[in-house]
Amino acid sequence: MDNRKLFVSSHAPYWHNGSSIASKSYNIMLAAIPAVLMGIYQYGAPALGVITFSISCAMIWELVMNLIMKRPISIGDGNAAVIGLMIGMLLPAATPWWVVLIGTFLAIVVGKQIFGGIGCNPLNPALVAIAMLFLSWKGIMDFNEALLNYELGFPMVYPLSTLKYFGVEAISEFSAGALLMGAQIGGIGSTFGLGLIIGGIYLILRGFIRWEIALSFLAGVFITALIFNAANPDVYAGPFFHLLTGYTLIGAFFLSTEDSSSPVNFIPMLIYGALAGFLTVLIRNIGAMVDGVVFAILMLNLANPLLDKIRPKALGKEMENA
Amino acid sequence: MIKRPFFGCGKPKLAYAGIDGPEQGDIKDIPVSERAVLFVEAPPSAINDLSFQAGDKIKTGQNLRVSPFSKAAFTSTVTGAISNVAKKKGYLGKPLLSVSIDVTETDEFDEDFARAVQTEEPEETGRYLSELPGAADLNALIHPKTPLETIVVNGMDKDLLVTTQQMIVKSKADDLKEGIEYLKKITGNPKVVLVVPNYLSTEASKSGVEVLTVAPSYPNSLPEMIMKDVLKKVVPAGMDSMSLGVGFISAEGVASLKSAVTEGKPPVAKMVTVIGKDEKTQVVRVRVGTPIHSVLEALQIPMEQGDRLVMGGPMTGRSIYTEEMPILPDTDAIMVQGRDRIVLNGNDPCINCGECIRACPVRIPVNMLVRLLENSQYENAAREYDLLSCIECGLCSYVCEAKIPVFHYIMLGKYELSLMERAEESANG
């Protein structure tokens, strides 16, 4: 044998910009911290319990699936933890532990792994779980019922339920400022508007989520609510109320922007976001459900493969078809 | 390595190395090595009936046909004795013959060279000039399939950190003028334009031809981008600029032509930007055929087990497995990457993050393309997802969050397609 040095060989490029799935996941978790902390501050230990249990369960389900399917262990990329965190943020603080266990199972196993794992899920896994929980145990996902035993110094009613069942007059007790500061009941990490906005802006500026989706979702909600409100202000709440209540903000920044289930081309991203926002308000104002974010985004997840076909022609292809 | 900026929600912005960088030392001359290796593109069968053999003497500038049955020929860049001929395979399986030569110190120049260059008989000139430093494709310009309307002299470097071509524009603008005149003569008088990064326009104007400038950000110097941005012509997918009557030659190639014609001797030195482990660069002048280890030794850049050696720059270069590889007429750069800087590819599938979509200069749906390529659906990839529009810039791999070797898949796809095409052709004809 000659003592030739062995070099590492591979195809170009030899540089990488340093991004990774893990860094994206951890930054999403970082961005969620303000909203989560507010939830924990408001509801105390039960909220902390739900969040941490949800993250741990999601990671364990992921690990179990890795082992069963004999795939490389993938909990290190943080994606399962993010899904767990999202579920925790959407649930009320009083959620029983077994609901969390089932919810994370639904998200990781049904929502993600059976489709092939990261990148292959057609729907947002956390939303799949929440939708199934909602359909199975209405009471647990009804914030008024679930949070009956709390007294936090602001109206202990879910703003969107109030709107739905008592009309626009009844929501006058919610000021935009108070809603923004989290003075409303709801999911543990979904009520602190300002925190979610700060987290969202952080993710957008650092390029971890696609701004086109988040902003067009918000625009969709805003414009649709504005039109309804203008048409009949006695029946339909104004746009700011819709922006600051329910899952709107967490939906815009953390849910609709999930990579695998949303488009990547410019026009499709705008359509996807705007339609999801539109559907959200439509469901809230006309549909049977109190909040529309979950099902609106899931619907658009389904439309995503079709939407993403709208794309510019690659250079050099225009001529052929012209 | 240029990392993603802390705030970054748009395209990656990668600037070419400017020529005035403080670390840009003077050009260093590398002494001629004892052994030179020349590569000739020739069918593998040529080795059975070579028109020369080990021990034959060869002069600098001497042009040799590989075999009486093949058109393949090469011009020696050194004087010495042929020691060995071997079959080799180049990038994408290109068949090559490597001719090793034991070099004698003083050059003896072949007289036929001067005569051939002066005849302006395209056949002769093409044969002798086909491997000038920086002008490896000259023959394609002399014998174009579509009549040439324009020749673009590219004064920009192909890759990041490389300053070879800019150095030529800066230091040899006068040579460019004469070189361009000669180039016009042997290619049937097409229009010639000089493309340079915007900060070199003053120097470039000395060339006497129309100067067009480009912003120095990657990948603006690739031929397809120059076609689109500067000449406002779009190269159809799967074709090259020659099919639109536009040829490319590097600034160095033109300068080489000039010295070949005025001196009657072949220019044998290639300018090469050497990129060290710390990404500092040094431009060297080195004889074509010199093994890379001689260059690295002269610059005191040690290579160790587990490092990476690349011919070319960080985005598009080709990694090689031996320091014995010689400097070729189109080697603009050599890059050494320490093992601690090597980023390995990941295991994950595409997560649909969309970074590649933002980065791709020609709007290829890379996220979909890579899914097809991973499953060997090459024809489908070309039809539905624009595989053949790719201009081979490597940005998609550079930004990929899942660290998928996207560019590798793309080149593999193109290669497999070309094999299929060839198989079809031979079946039909």
Ligand code: SF4
């Ligand atoms: S290498 Fe990648 S980024 Fe560059 S043109 Fe091809 S597909 Fe687009």
Ligand code: SF4
């Ligand atoms: S950058 Fe990589 S992971 Fe992201 S969409 Fe493109 S191919 Fe997929």
